[in-house]
Amino acid sequence: xxxxxxxVGYALRIPQSDTLVRLGWHFVNLRxxxxxxxxxxxxxxxxxxxxxxxRTFEGLANCYLMMASFGARSGRxxxxxxxxxxxxxxxxxxxxxxxxxxxxxxxxMYQRRLGEDLAEFDRALAEKPHMAMAHVRRTLLFVTMGDxxxxxxSADRSQEADPLQPLTAVAEVNVRIWRREFDQALLLGERxxxxxxxxxxxxxxxxxxxxxxxxxxxxxxxxxxxxxxxQGLAWMxxxxxxxLAKLGRAEEARCVLDELLERRRREYVDAYAVARxxxxxxxxxxxxxxxxxxxxxxxxxxxxxxxxPTADGFRGDARFPRLLNxxxxxxxxxxxxxxxxxxxxx
Numbered sequence: 001x002x003x004x005x006x007x008v009g010y011a012l013r014i015p016q017s018d019t020l021v022r023l024g025w026h027f028v029n030l031r032x033x034x035x036x037x038x039x040x041x042x043x044x045x046x047x048x049x050x051x052x053x054x055r056t057f058e059g060l061a062n063c064y065l066m067m068a069s070f071g072a073r074s075g076r077x078x079x080x081x082x083x084x085x086x087x088x089x090x091x092x093x094x095x096x097x098x099x100x101x102x103x104x105x106x107x108x109m110y111q112r113r114l115g116e117d118l119a120e121f122d123r124a125l126a127e128k129p130h131m132a133m134a135h136v137r138r139t140l141l142f143v144t145m146g147d148x149x150x151x152x153x154s155a156d157r158s159q160e161a162d163p164l165q166p167l168t169a170v171a172e173v174n175v176r177i178w179r180r181e182f183d184q185a186l187l188l189g190e191r192x193x194x195x196x197x198x199x200x201x202x203x204x205x206x207x208x209x210x211x212x213x214x215x216x217x218x219x220x221x222x223x224x225x226x227x228x229x230x231q232g233l234a235w236m237x238x239x240x241x242x243x244l245a246k247l248g249r250a251e252e253a254r255c256v257l258d259e260l261l262e263r264r265r266r267e268y269v270d271a272y273a274v275a276r277x278x279x280x281x282x283x284x285x286x287x288x289x290x291x292x293x294x295x296x297x298x299x300x301x302x303x304x305x306x307x308x309p310t311a312d313g314f315r316g317d318a319r320f321p322r323l324l325n326x327x328x329x330x331x332x333x334x335x336x337x338x339x340x341x342x343x344x345x346x
Contacts, residue, residue, distance in 0.1 A: 017053060020046035024059045031200055032231040033072045033267075039063045054092035060085035061102055068109070068300055070200075071235035071270035075298030079110040097128035105137040108144065109300045111331045117141050132162035136171050143178055144303045144328075151175045166199040173205040177212060178307035185209035193222075200226045204239060212309045216247050234260055235301065238273025242310055245280035253281055272299045279313045288319055295327050302327055 024042035027035040040063055046056040061082050068078035086106070089099055104120035107113045121138045125131060135158035142151035155171035162168055169192040176185035189206030196202045207222030223240040230236050241256030257277050260269050275290035291314065294302060305311065306324060314320050 017046040017050040021055050036067045036072045054089050057085045057089035075110045097124040100124040101134040108141045130161040132158050132165045136167045166196040170201045182213040200230045234269040234273050238277050241277045242280040272301050
């Protein structure tokens with residue numbers, strides 16, 4: 001609080017960095033490529049202005065995770081950036097339940113240290129039992145572990161913790177699709193779209209439920225809306241193209257593939273999105289090349305590789321078991337990353 005002229009009195013000055021942090025979170029929650037980049041700019045500027053404010057580094061860490069999760073950047077690239085920001089946040093404020101949740105999610109998605117991940121989630125939830133995000137992320141971990149019963153239970157707990165949070169609205173839809181319970185997924189997906197019409201994951205998973213239930217025309221509508229919301233994020237465009245191929249509209253699907261390959265020349269494009277699209281167009285060998293690339297890039301969407309109905313064509317191929325085992329193999333760390341991880345778990 002600053003002292004002004006005697007006739008004016010005192011005035012509370014809110015640091016610009018506070019506005020930048022809030023603006024950064026606004027952009028993160030828009031979940032488009034351009035919005036993620038703007039969010040990074042906000043958090044980075046705030047970190048320069050107030051390097052002792054842990055919120056800026058928590059924001060950066062979350063932004064890096066989200067960029068990888070939604071296919072705006074590769075997981076391989078974002079994981080190290082996450083660890084750097086995460087370490088700064090830990091040094092400033094300690095290991096809060098939210099920070100622990102972020103760390104658990106990161107080492108699940110980008111290192112597959114599954115047992116350690118589960119222990120970290122359990123510790124976060126012991127400190128803060130109603131943290132909806134931890135339950136949602138724990139759900140994804142159980143899917144990777146192949147335990148769909150535990151995943152469903154965790155999705156239910158996320159709903160109990162916060163029934164109006166967009167991610168909790170889609171958590172059970174997600175699991176019902178992986179469990180092949182498509183009728184339930186349809187009902188839940190329709191409800192999720194009604195609650196959160198501008199959240200791209202509600203469109204994506206409702207589209208998957210429709211497609212899996214034999215209603216590809218309706219699924220295509222959902223994928224197209226999702227692509228519009230995310231400004232053509234490759235993950236959504238890939239689902240749209242894959243659905244076009246399954247509808248017999250191969251020429252349009254190839255146009256989507258050509259678009260993604262052209263974009264790859266100037267920006268990151270999720271290789272798993274391309275793999276599924278190539279598979280739907282009958283290019284099985286090309287699809288497996290892309291799947292190898294997706295594993296190299298550490299694409300987050302691979303967590304459900306063994307259950308994803310849009311990737312059914314992979315699982316009957318003799319090459320699939322080796323690739324699945326390769327994906328599930330824990331990823332080694334660099335020396336710098338190892339130091340950061342040791343700090344967070346001590």
